[in-house]
Amino acid sequence: xxxxxxxxxxxxxxxxxxxxxxxxxxxxxxxxxxxxxxxxxxxxxxxxxxxxxxxxxxxxxxxxxxxxxxxxxxxxxxxxxxxxxxxxxxxxxxxxxxxxxxxxxxxxxxxxxxxxxxxxxxxxxxxxxxxxxxxxxxxxxxxxxxxxxxxxxxxxxxxxxxxxxxxxxxxxxxxxxxxxxxxxxxxxxxxxxxxxxxxxxxxxxxxxxxxxxxxxxxxxxxxxxxxxxxxxxxxxxxxxxxxxxxxxxxxxxxxxxxxxxxxxxxxxxxxxxxxxxxxxxxxxxxxxxxxxxxxxxxxxxxxxxxxxxxxxxxxxxxxxxxxxxxxxxxxxxxxxxxxxxx
Ligand SMILES: C[S@@+](CC[C@H](N)C(=O)[O-])C[C@H]1O[C@@H](n2cnc3c(N)ncnc32)[C@H](O)[C@@H]1O
Numbered sequence: 001x002x003x004x005x006x007x008x009x010x011x012x013x014x015x016x017x018x019x020x021x022x023x024x025x026x027x028x029x030x031x032x033x034x035x036x037x038x039x040x041x042x043x044x045x046x047x048x049x050x051x052x053x054x055x056x057x058x059x060x061x062x063x064x065x066x067x068x069x070x071x072x073x074x075x076x077x078x079x080x081x082x083x084x085x086x087x088x089x090x091x092x093x094x095x096x097x098x099x100x101x102x103x104x105x106x107x108x109x110x111x112x113x114x115x116x117x118x119x120x121x122x123x124x125x126x127x128x129x130x131x132x133x134x135x136x137x138x139x140x141x142x143x144x145x146x147x148x149x150x151x152x153x154x155x156x157x158x159x160x161x162x163x164x165x166x167x168x169x170x171x172x173x174x175x176x177x178x179x180x181x182x183x184x185x186x187x188x189x190x191x192x193x194x195x196x197x198x199x200x201x202x203x204x205x206x207x208x209x210x211x212x213x214x215x216x217x218x219x220x221x222x223x224x225x226x227x228x229x230x231x232x233x234x235x236x237x238x239x240x241x242x243x244x245x246x247x248x249x250x251x252x253x254x255x256x257x258x259x260x261x262x263x264x265x266x267x268x269x270x271x272x273x274x275x276x277x278x279x280x281x282x283x284x285x286x287x288x289x290x291x292x293x294x295x296x297x298x299x300x301x302x303x304x305x306x307x308x309x310x311x312x313x314x315x316x317x318x319x320x321x322x323x324x325x326x327x328x329x330x331x332x333x334x335x336x337x338x339x340x341x342x
Contacts, residue, residue: 014103016064021100023061024093029076029084032067037075091140098137101130105285112285119285131191135168138232139199142170145319152313152321153260155179155227162187162225162252164216165233169196169209172229176205183208185225187216217241221252228253231262234298235279238289242298246305256328259307265320266294273317298322 023029031046032038038046044054062069068077076084083089105119112119142149155161155175159182163172166186176184184205186196190213200209212222217237221228228249234242249259264276271277276292283290295312299322302310307324314320 017099017103019057019060019064020066021096021103023057023066024096025100028061029066029080029089032074032076033084037073039072039074043074088140088143091136091143094133094136095140097133098130101133102282102286106282109281109285118287128189128191131189132195135192135195139168139170139195142168142231146170146174148315149231149262150174150178152315153229155182158182158227158258160225160227161185162221162228162249164221164228164230164249165236166229166231167192167196168199169211170199171231173199173203173205173209175229176208177203180205183210185210185212185222187212187214187221189213189215216248217245221248223252224254225252226254226257227260228257229260229262231260232264234261234263235283235292236287236290238291239293239297239301241289242293243301243304246301246307250305250307250326253326255326257326259302259324259326261298261302261322262319263298263322264292264318265298265312265314265322266292268294268296270294275318295320295322299324 026047028043028047031043035042035046040055040058041051043049043058044051047054049057058067058074059069061067062074062077065077066080067074083092105123108119108122111117111122115122149171153175156179158179161172161175161182161184163169163175163184163186166172166188169184169186172184172186176182186192186209188196188211193211193213196211200206200211203209214220230245230249233245237245246259253259264279266276266280267273270280270292280292283292299310299312302322302324306326308327309325310322311324312320312322
């Protein structure tokens with residue numbers, strides 16, 4: 001591509017994001033869903049927006065393809081009708097609102113680079129302020145990828161899953177439904193419990209689902225699990241915290257137990273896939289020590305914790321899975337064992 005063209009394209013990209021996310025925040029698509037067809041003066045009246053602003057905003061939203069304009073009337077464009085009418089839109093909306101918050105924080109990137117502080121700290125946002133929205137936006141993301149996750153994970157013969165940082169528990173629920181002999185424990189911060197339990201209640205496997213509240217960095221995980229899932233967890237923390245956490249998971253597993261890590265995986269030189277490289281920036285802006293990692297880095301921590309028999313599967317340029325096993329006979333790690341541990 002012509003280099004100047006790329007520069008202009010990247011520089012302009014924010015405009016479409018802001019149009020979409022602000023329309024969602026304003027509840028515009030809900031309004032159109034309710035009223036079907038509206039003119040700019042009607043939107044101006046119903047939303048309390050200026051008439052000039054409403055006209056310009058609706059025209060641009062139609063230009064982006066989300067609305068269709070006919071004479072002076074606007075409606076949701078046919079391609080998006082199903083999405084905005086669907087009952088899944090409430091979770092998608094949570095996800096989009098999460099992105100909207102992230103977008104504002106991203107504008108503080110230079111301050112983050114200069115101070116080393118995440119945006120949340122720079123803005124003095126109270127801890128857990130957006131937890132409800134965050135957990136529901138995770139539920140949206142988990143439901144989107146669920147069929148692929150279920151295809152890539154086999155828990156045949158496993159009895160007790162720990163879904164560490166399992167959030168709303170969408171994966172734990174689906175796995176318990178798929179494997180009738182499986183119990184699943186979702187471990188997350190206590191504030192997540194009411195939301196996770198709401199999802200549990202809707203599942204035919206609810207009797208085999210439970211929630212354990214705590215801080216997995218500083219509290220016990222429980223024991224005797226035969227499989228532990230860490231999906232989108234390692235990127236929240238730095239290498240030291242992750243190495244400690246993986247050792248803790250190792251102790252919580254029965255011999256022969258399996259660890260499954262699902263995350264955005266960078267290639268070795270860390271510039272690609274682009275999605276993961278940009279996700280690392282997201283972690284820079286939003287966490288104290290988070291990052292995106294390569295499969296090689298994660299495997300080295302797993303190996304140090306005592307895990308063996310690594311397998312890596314890349315689902316897409318966005319994410320992949322690494323699994324490994326706690327050997328049936330726990331290896332006392334000396335130089336010789338390290339050699340035989342491939
Ligand atoms: C990025 S979300 C991932 C949720 C889910 N595993 C998924 O793949 O969608 C991270 C989850 O880990 C939880 N979490 C992060 N740090 C934690 C900690 N120290 N102790 C307990 N839960 C934690 C968060 O509350 C959140 O639900």
